[in-house]
Amino acid sequence: MIHTRQLRRTFKGRRSxxxxxxxxxxxxxxxxxxxxxxxxxxxxxxxxxxxxTLLPVTSGEATVxxxxxxxxxxxxxxxxxxxxxEGSSYSEVSGRRELVIQGRLYGMSxxxxxxxxxxxxxxxxxxxxxxRKTKTYSGGQKRxxxxxxxxxxxxxxxxxxxxxxxxxxxxxARMWDEVRRLRESGTTVFLTTxxxxxxxALCDRIAIIDHGRIVAEGTPEELKREIAGDVVLVGPEGPPxxxxxxxxxxxxxxxxxxxxxxxxxxxxxxxxxxxxxxxxLDGAGVTLSALSLHRPSLDDVFFRQTGRSxxxxxx
Amino acid sequence: xxxxxDTWLMFVRYFLIFIGNPAWVIIGVIQxxxxxxxxxxxxxxxxxxxxxxxxxxxxxxxxxxLIQLGxxxxxxxxxxxxxxxxxxxxxxxxxxxxxxxALLLGRAGRDLLTLIVQxxxxxxxxxxxxxxxTWIGVLVMLGLxxxxxxxxxxxxxxxxxxxxxxxxxxxxxFTLSLPLLLLSGVLLPLQLAPxxxxxxxxxxxxxxxxxxxxxxxxxxGGSIDVVKGLAIMAALAVVGVAIxxxxxxxxxx
Numbered sequence: 001m002i003h004t005r006q007l008r009r010t011f012k013g014r015r016s017x018x019x020x021x022x023x024x025x026x027x028x029x030x031x032x033x034x035x036x037x038x039x040x041x042x043x044x045x046x047x048x049x050x051x052x053t054l055l056p057v058t059s060g061e062a063t064v065x066x067x068x069x070x071x072x073x074x075x076x077x078x079x080x081x082x083x084x085x086e087g088s089s090y091s092e093v094s095g096r097r098e099l100v101i102q103g104r105l106y107g108m109s110x111x112x113x114x115x116x117x118x119x120x121x122x123x124x125x126x127x128x129x130x131x132r133k134t135k136t137y138s139g140g141q142k143r144x145x146x147x148x149x150x151x152x153x154x155x156x157x158x159x160x161x162x163x164x165x166x167x168x169x170x171x172x173a174r175m176w177d178e179v180r181r182l183r184e185s186g187t188t189v190f191l192t193t194x195x196x197x198x199x200x201a202l203c204d205r206i207a208i209i210d211h212g213r214i215v216a217e218g219t220p221e222e223l224k225r226e227i228a229g230d231v232v233l234v235g236p237e238g239p240p241x242x243x244x245x246x247x248x249x250x251x252x253x254x255x256x257x258x259x260x261x262x263x264x265x266x267x268x269x270x271x272x273x274x275x276x277x278x279x280x281l282d283g284a285g286v287t288l289s290a291l292s293l294h295r296p297s298l299d300d301v302f303f304r305q306t307g308r309s310x311x312x313x314x315x
Numbered sequence: 316x317x318x319x320x321d322t323w324l325m326f327v328r329y330f331l332i333f334i335g336n337p338a339w340v341i342i343g344v345i346q347x348x349x350x351x352x353x354x355x356x357x358x359x360x361x362x363x364x365x366x367x368x369x370x371x372x373x374x375x376x377x378x379x380x381l382i383q384l385g386x387x388x389x390x391x392x393x394x395x396x397x398x399x400x401x402x403x404x405x406x407x408x409x410x411x412x413x414x415x416x417a418l419l420l421g422r423a424g425r426d427l428l429t430l431i432v433q434x435x436x437x438x439x440x441x442x443x444x445x446x447x448x449t450w451i452g453v454l455v456m457l458g459l460x461x462x463x464x465x466x467x468x469x470x471x472x473x474x475x476x477x478x479x480x481x482x483x484x485x486x487x488x489f490t491l492s493l494p495l496l497l498l499s500g501v502l503l504p505l506q507l508a509p510x511x512x513x514x515x516x517x518x519x520x521x522x523x524x525x526x527x528x529x530x531x532x533x534x535x536g537g538s539i540d541v542v543k544g545l546a547i548m549a550a551l552a553v554v555g556v557a558i559x560x561x562x563x564x565x566x567x568x
Contacts, residue, residue, distance in 0.1 A: 091402065
């Protein structure tokens with residue numbers, strides 16, 4: 001659905017040239033929900049604006065929804081929907097009218113646009129406020145309307161730029177449901193976020209971008225495994241030396257550190273390592289007071305790839 | 316065909332937004348009405364000064380007033396665009412296959428219609444004061460206002476797209492429109508001005524529109540000045556639309 005090779009965008013300032021996107025390779029398969037993760041200023045929005053024809057590409061190749069981005073931007077526009085970070089409705093117009101004009105601009109007839117708008121208001125639970133001006137909408141209602149506007153012409157591919165930034169937890173959960181529903185309906189979704197739990201919860205695949213470059217790419221599970229598999233905490237009764245000697249040198253343990261009388265083991269797959277650990281220690285007569293499996297989060301992945309915590313860089 | 320359809324869709328959108336706030340039609344007319352009430356009477360005592368154009372105070376002043384309405388009315392349209400730019404609507408439209416020219420023409424069409432309605436109101440209000448309109452005069456007058464509106468609002472939209480911010484748009488527009496007004500001969504005929512001032516005024520396209528408007532209101536419908544005024548305003552409109560269309564089609568980064 002999206003393929004890019006060495007996609008690049010530079011901005012010329014008065015004194016210097018800033019490379020906002022420095023050679024990005026992406027492959028997004030149809031039907032996937034793809035997450036684009038990174039701190040502010042990493043190049044997320046710039047990439048998104050290039051892929052949605054808003055910003056000319058400096059260099060590189062890209063096909064979006066089967067069309068060449070640079071040669072056939074008009075065809076790309078017909079096939080994609082784009083929901084920007086800032087929102088997209090005007091305060092003095094009703095939600096229904098925003099939806100209808102959007103459909104008409106894609107070539108729909110008046111009755112067809114009316115019908116589709118009513119459908120969308122229904123599914124997005126906006127029927128009650130559909131005929132009010134959007135300045136009366138809550139943050140969550142406005143954001144759902146934005147998504148509706150992007151979906152009006154039934155695009156194959158929907159770009160969502162930070163769909164939940166600034167929303168309260170309930171509205172965020174509501175938006176997550178919406179994204180999941182899109183995935184079920186077969187729409188490819190390309191979303192940017194700086195919330196790790198959002199990417200983890202919604203996305204089939206994730207790419208992490210930092211300073212205009214992709215630093216990691218894969219399924220959330222793969223990325224988390226890449227960091228050093230799972231973490232197993234072993235708490236033996238008494239001093240840990242005996243347990244350490246038993247476990248040291250075992251092939252399935254990548255790394256072993258000792259802290260506060262407990263052992264922290266980095267393993268490839270926690271679910272197969274746990275029984276082995278128990279068998280080994282039991283065989284050596286070591287009794288355990290604690291044993292736990294901890295899966296690395298995307299925070300760990302991000303930290304490993306960029307050397308910074310995403311939470312520190314988020315606004 | 317697509318251009319016409321898209322322009323119509325945009326025109327209807329902005330017309331409905333405008334109708335939602337009918338107060339603006341009235342507010343736009345109030346300023347010229349104040350000139351009519353509080354300024355035009357001063358001209359009555361100047362009518363006999365050598366160099367003052369023929370036709371009486373109101374037939375000289377009202378045509379100029381309509382040109383001023385066109386200039387000021389059109390220069391304010393950028394505020395609405397900046398508002399929309401900020402709310403993300405323009406970016407949203409630019410991702411659709413809509414014709415870029417239609418984004419400009421739909422809005423400018425709404426502005427044009429507003430100006431025509433305001434001009435007719437103003438002309439009707441001026442008749443009791445002593446304006447003696449002719450049909451041909453009114454028609455040419457509305458044509459001039461329409462061309463100025465189209466050209467000036469396109470330029471105003473270009474400025475709004477370039478600046479993206481009211482705080483820099485407002486001073487720019489007011490600073491530019493004041494000399495355009497003073498050097499157009501709207502308030503007092505340029506025939507009364509010293510030579511050097513008349514020479515400077517010659518580079519102001521609006522001064523030709525004012526001269527044309529006065530001529531046609533005072534029975535010189537076929538004069539070369541009327542043709543010149545219309546031609547220059549048409550050129551202004553073409554240049555304005557060309558610049559505006561280019562701005563709308565370029566990336567708003």
